[in-house]
């Protein structure tokens with residue numbers, strides 16, 4: 267019986283040939299949900315879909331988009347927000 271935290275279908279199972287001509291089931295790490303826009307909820311591109319510990323290993327430019335609100339708002343929402351800010355102020 268696998269350990270309790272492996273008893274979920276959200277972890278991918280891979281059959282791997284091991285010495286002795288046996289097949290063993292290995293469990294892949296769970297994928298995290300992709301980052302989404304704060305306003306409209308669309309999936310943001312250009313950002314890693316990894317757990318925080320893996321993101322920390324990446325270099326700075328791969329962690330986030332180097333734009334204002336990069337990694338928080340999608341380009342369309344940022345465009346409208348900037349327009350509103352300019353018109354209001």
Ligand SMILES: [Zn+2]
Nearest residue numbers: 303306340343
């Ligand atoms: Zn958006």
